[in-house]
Amino acid sequence: MSEHLSEIEVILKKSRVIVTVGSGGVGKTTSSIAMALIGARLGKKVGLLSIDPAKRLADALGIKLGSELRRVELKANIKGTLDAAMLDQKAVFDQMVTRFAPNPQVAQKIFQNSIYKEVSTNLGGPLEYMALAKLETMLRTGGYDLIIIDTPPDSHALDFLARPNILAGFVETGVMSWMIKPFHIAQKLGAGAIFKAGGKIMGGISSITGMKMLKLLAEFLVMMEDVIIGFNRVGRDVSIALKADSTGFVLVSAPYNNAVRSAQHLLKELKANNYPLLALIMNRNLPFDLQRSIRGYSKTGAVDPLLTPGFDIIASRQQYAASLAEQLLVKARESAGKGVHLLLLEEQGQMIHSEETLWSFADALCKARTFGDE
Amino acid sequence: MLQESLSELLSKKLVFVTGKGGIGKSLVSSALAFEARKLGKKVCLVESSANDQLAPLFGSAPIGHQLRELSPGIFVINLNAQDNFKDFVIKHLGFAKLFEKVFTKPIVRSFIQMLPGIAELTLLGRLFYFVELDSENKFDIVIVDSFASGHFYSLMRTPDAVMQSGMSGPVIEETTRVRNFLNDRSKVGVALVTVPEELIISEALDFSQRLAKDSPATLTTIIANRLWPEVPGSSRPLDGSLEASRAYWISQRKSQSENLVRLKDGIFAINPKLPIVVLEECGAFEEPLAAQTMQDWIEGAKKL
Numbered sequence: 231m232s233e234h235l236s237e238i239e240v241i242l243k244k245s246r247v248i249v250t251v252g253s254g255g256v257g258k259t260t261s262s263i264a265m266a267l268i269g270a271r272l273g274k275k276v277g278l279l280s281i282d283p284a285k286r287l288a289d290a291l292g293i294k295l296g297s298e299l300r301r302v303e304l305k306a307n308i309k310g311t312l313d314a315a316m317l318d319q320k321a322v323f324d325q326m327v328t329r330f331a332p333n334p335q336v337a338q339k340i341f342q343n344s345i346y347k348e349v350s351t352n353l354g355g356p357l358e359y360m361a362l363a364k365l366e367t368m369l370r371t372g373g374y375d376l377i378i379i380d381t382p383p384d385s386h387a388l389d390f391l392a393r394p395n396i397l398a399g400f401v402e403t404g405v406m407s408w409m410i411k412p413f414h415i416a417q418k419l420g421a422g423a424i425f426k427a428g429g430k431i432m433g434g435i436s437s438i439t440g441m442k443m444l445k446l447l448a449e450f451l452v453m454m455e456d457v458i459i460g461f462n463r464v465g466r467d468v469s470i471a472l473k474a475d476s477t478g479f480v481l482v483s484a485p486y487n488n489a490v491r492s493a494q495h496l497l498k499e500l501k502a503n504n505y506p507l508l509a510l511i512m513n514r515n516l517p518f519d520l521q522r523s524i525r526g527y528s529k530t531g532a533v534d535p536l537l538t539p540g541f542d543i544i545a546s547r548q549q550y551a552a553s554l555a556e557q558l559l560v561k562a563r564e565s566a567g568k569g570v571h572l573l574l575l576e577e578q579g580q581m582i583h584s585e586e587t588l589w590s591f592a593d594a595l596c597k598a599r600t601f602g603d604e
Numbered sequence: 605m606l607q608e609s610l611s612e613l614l615s616k617k618l619v620f621v622t623g624k625g626g627i628g629k630s631l632v633s634s635a636l637a638f639e640a641r642k643l644g645k646k647v648c649l650v651e652s653s654a655n656d657q658l659a660p661l662f663g664s665a666p667i668g669h670q671l672r673e674l675s676p677g678i679f680v681i682n683l684n685a686q687d688n689f690k691d692f693v694i695k696h697l698g699f700a701k702l703f704e705k706v707f708t709k710p711i712v713r714s715f716i717q718m719l720p721g722i723a724e725l726t727l728l729g730r731l732f733y734f735v736e737l738d739s740e741n742k743f744d745i746v747i748v749d750s751f752a753s754g755h756f757y758s759l760m761r762t763p764d765a766v767m768q769s770g771m772s773g774p775v776i777e778e779t780t781r782v783r784n785f786l787n788d789r790s791k792v793g794v795a796l797v798t799v800p801e802e803l804i805i806s807e808a809l810d811f812s813q814r815l816a817k818d819s820p821a822t823l824t825t826i827i828a829n830r831l832w833p834e835v836p837g838s839s840r841p842l843d844g845s846l847e848a849s850r851a852y853w854i855s856q857r858k859s860q861s862e863n864l865v866r867l868k869d870g871i872f873a874i875n876p877k878l879p880i881v882v883l884e885e886c887g888a889f890e891e892p893l894a895a896q897t898m899q900d901w902i903e904g905a906k907k908l
Binding site for chain 1 (some may be wrong): 624625626627630655657660752769802803832833835836839840842843845846847848849850852853885886887888891
């Protein structure tokens with residue numbers, strides 16, 4: 231490899247934790263994997279954590295969806311290593327319960343609680359939260375020079391970084407003890423005591439959801455008390471780790487209106503949380519050759535009118551993409567400083583479904599054009 | 605003339621528009637709203653997103669949990685979970701006093717967030733309200749610029765999940781009502797937006813299958829968006845550099861045609877009667893959207 235490192239290589243070389251954010255459908259997971267591969271090629275021990283697992287990409291690297299980090303056996307001969315986990319919600323949730331429950335009996339009871347079953351399989355929030363827990367484990371047990379986290383695909387990816395605080399609030403406002411106390415009593419004295427201990431509020435809620443639901447929920451909370459406190463500690467540790475200097479954010483976008491709007495929204499959130507932005511990646515641009523080609527076209531030119539429908543589409547897409555890229559870069563530099571670059575990648579002609587195609591995407595990322603340099 | 609399967613869609617009282625992220629759900633929802641308006645309907649366009657997608661399309665200030673008339677006859681609202689819960693308890697369950705006494709307390713609000721499925725349930729409840737119970741506004745059609753497919757599937761699974769959750773009382777009665785409503789094909793429709801790309805078509809087929817199996821609301825039509833125009837058979841020669849542009853157009857069209865065949869075969873295997881329409885690629889739409897442009901675009905839909 232030559233001594234001259236590309237923009238993305240420089241960033242990967244100096245970072246310990248990189249969080250990728252972006253809206254759905256912009257190639258965020260693919261970009262995260264490509265960065266992990268580049269990091270490994272630079273000789274780093276890389277850990278990749280995807281909370282937005284795409285089965286196709288997992289298959290491409292022979293990764294099983296689950297909760298465990300596994301070594302990825304790469305065909306390419308490189309200096310570093312890559313471990314990856316594509317998180318499956320229930321598996322991670324179960325693992326956390328096992329870790330924090332006071333004893334195996336309580337863990338078993340939690341697994342059987344119907345609210346737990348519902349929460350652990352159907353809710354999006356906990357998965358994101360669990361990912362933080364996984365990250366904490368990775369940071370704590372060490373062994374990684376570079377950790378890349380691929381966040382959930384919506385525009386509120388940063389909610390998930392704020393989650394430790396939500397949970398902290400939950401414990402601190404006393405919800406836990408308020409909820410749990412009457413039920414500790416109830417477990418001793420029978421359900422009727424709930425109303426006495428919980429007063430009007432309990433009665434109020436139960437008049438809407440029914441008693442059984444309340445009992446289940448309380449049972450759930452009582453059992454989860456230790457687990458939630460454990461989560462909370464993990465969350466705080468992760469928050470601290472994310473504020474550390476060696477953590478940075480890479481924002482992935484695409485030349486579509488809504489993707490750029492989401493990106494701008496994320497920029498604001500990053501700024502508000504004091505999270506450093508390292509780079510912007512804009513995927514799915516028209517091929518650079520095509521962009522050069524279409525510049526020769528103008529509606530008034532000597533082109534056969536039969537060809538205008540298709541050419542108009544290309545021309546308007548190119549124009550739009552350029553103005554969106556500029557708009558995004560201006561905003562990014564306003565909030566994160568002049569040093570931030572926007573890396574432009576061409577749309578991928580082939581489907582990414584193998585290690586080879588992922589490597590060619592990684593190479594494209596290294597060779598990406600920086601917006602403004604033509 | 606509006607394509608037949610789209611007129612069927614617009615004959616419903618409630619229309620969900622879903623599909624993978626970033627493929628034109630909001631544009632299709634807005635175009636359907638403009639078209640419904642043209643048919644003389646009073647339209648309510650709904651989104652439920654902290655990151656408002658509709659406001660910029662209408663050139664408006666951010667849309668909140670308050671109905672606003674953004675274009676004559678088109679009302680827009682952005683529903684959020686907390687206000688949904690409040691409306692649900694007060695307007696559906698009729699517990700206004702209880703709400704004031706109990707649910708305004710911060711402690712209870714935290715507690716409510718713990719209830720599984722509550723955000724989804726109350727959102728469905730609100731939609732049911734707008735369609736069936738809102739005697740003040742009396743909308744003819746409610747169009748929901750809905751969640752991406754995975755989340756939409758969870759939304760549709762919520763009523764059954766709640767009914768099996770061990771709750772009882774008013775919530776279950778209300779959920780049963782909402783579920784029966786969603787199951788009424790004459791009133792509720794679902795449009796799945798997709799684009800003719802290999803991966804996205806695979807996901808659309810997978811989603812259609814799961815929805816057909818598990819959801820009370822059923823697919824009404826599949827909308828394949830962004831189809832490039834046909835490449836003319838012959839034309840005057842081009843100067844050298846423009847050949848690359850024509851070659852790109854030809855290759856796009858070719859791969860799209862292959863993917864449309866896959867979509868057609870796949871959907872036929874799931875439900876032979878489910879119609880597929882294609883909408884043409886337009887490059888980019890100017891914002892704010894013009895009613896005429898959107899109507900022309902949606903009326904240009906062709907049956908596959």
